[in-house]
Amino acid sequence: MRILCTNDDGVHAPGLKVVEEIAHALSDDVWVVAPEFDQSGVSHSLSLNDPLRLREVGPRHFAVRGTPTDCVIMGARHILGEKGPDLVLSGVNRGRNVAEDVVYSGTVAGALEGSILGLPSFALSQEFSAETRNAPAWEIALKFGPDILRRVIAAGVPRDTVINVNFPACAPAEVAGVRVTRQGKHNLGFLKVDQRRDGRGNPYFWIGFERLAHTDPPAEDTDLAALAARYVSVTPLRLDRTDEAFSTALASALK
Numbered sequence: 001m002r003i004l005c006t007n008d009d010g011v012h013a014p015g016l017k018v019v020e021e022i023a024h025a026l027s028d029d030v031w032v033v034a035p036e037f038d039q040s041g042v043s044h045s046l047s048l049n050d051p052l053r054l055r056e057v058g059p060r061h062f063a064v065r066g067t068p069t070d071c072v073i074m075g076a077r078h079i080l081g082e083k084g085p086d087l088v089l090s091g092v093n094r095g096r097n098v099a100e101d102v103v104y105s106g107t108v109a110g111a112l113e114g115s116i117l118g119l120p121s122f123a124l125s126q127e128f129s130a131e132t133r134n135a136p137a138w139e140i141a142l143k144f145g146p147d148i149l150r151r152v153i154a155a156g157v158p159r160d161t162v163i164n165v166n167f168p169a170c171a172p173a174e175v176a177g178v179r180v181t182r183q184g185k186h187n188l189g190f191l192k193v194d195q196r197r198d199g200r201g202n203p204y205f206w207i208g209f210e211r212l213a214h215t216d217p218p219a220e221d222t223d224l225a226a227l228a229a230r231y232v233s234v235t236p237l238r239l240d241r242t243d244e245a246f247s248t249a250l251a252s253a254l255k
Contacts, residue, residue, distance in 0.1 A: 001027040004085035004114070006071045008039045008093065008106025011063040015092035018138045019124060023089055025146035031085065033075035035106075036065040044069055044109040054079075068110035076117050087153070088114030091124030092141045096166045098125075098223035099184040102237060111162045115239055120157040122149060127169040127227055140167040140175060144232050148178060152234070160239040166223055168230045179231040184222030 003023040007016045011034040023030040036055065039045075045067045052074060053065035062079055064071045068090060076084050090110035097105040107123050114121030124145060128136040144167065152163055164183075168175060192210040197203055218224035226233035 001086045002029040003027050003087045004075045005032045005089045006068050006110045007034050008068045010035050010038045015094050018092045018141050019089050022145040032061045033071045036063040039067050039106045041104050042067050042106045043104050068106040069113045072110050072113040088119050088121040093125035096125050096127035098166055099186045115162050122163045124165045126167045129169040140172050143172050162237045164235040164237050166233040168227045170230050174230055176230045179226040181223045181226045181233045181235045184218050184224035
């Protein structure tokens with residue numbers, strides 16, 4: 001099995017070494033094609049107006065000056081040649097990708113691009129707490145990741161479906177188990193605009209995240225609830241975003 005690994009944190013991110021180790025637990029034929037620089041939050045961006053610069057950083061290791069989507073396309077359609085990959089692994093992201101995060105996430109987008117290319121694809125992310133922000137518990141992904149991947153692959157990943165895996169922020173011995181979940185929804189302020197001034201007094205802005213002081217607990221079967229209870233969350237995400245229920249109502253309204 002030939003595995004293509006990518007991420008959105010950049011080619012030198014520690015999580016990329018973790019996903020590569022997970023891949024080597026499944027196969028000896030592992031390739032890494034990752035962004036030259038941090039591409040967090042770029043979602044499914046595709047570079048159409050700028051050339052892609054490719055740099056070989058080691059045997060079967062390449063850096064692309066582009067997005068995770070660019071990396072998967074370059075890996076599958078150029079670097080790996082005619083044989084191509086059999087599986088795409090994206091991550092392990094530094095920080096969880098749950099609820100609305102999946103819309104913004106470059107990690108999830110890398111896996112989505114693999115699915116678009118017809119390949120079984122996984123997005124893997126490691127949640128961190130305030131205490132572990134600078135040192136996420138990567139060993140959780142190493143301990144649980146290979147077995148989860150083997151089982152899901154054996155079950156068969158449907159075409160046009162991405163498997164989004166999130167590991168909880170706790171010690172490996174504290175992980176309660178694995179749950180299959182649905183995408184949750186944040187009930188917090190989420191995005192904010194922080195205005196500042198540079199040394200010359202000119203304004204500039206940062207888009208950041210803002211949590212509310214009081215929030216309702218997440219729905220029990222969601223990725224958010226699973227991580228809160230220290231479970232590994234495994235969420236199948238579909239490329240088809242059609243709202244089937246509303247389509248029926250809309251068809252009646254537009255007759």
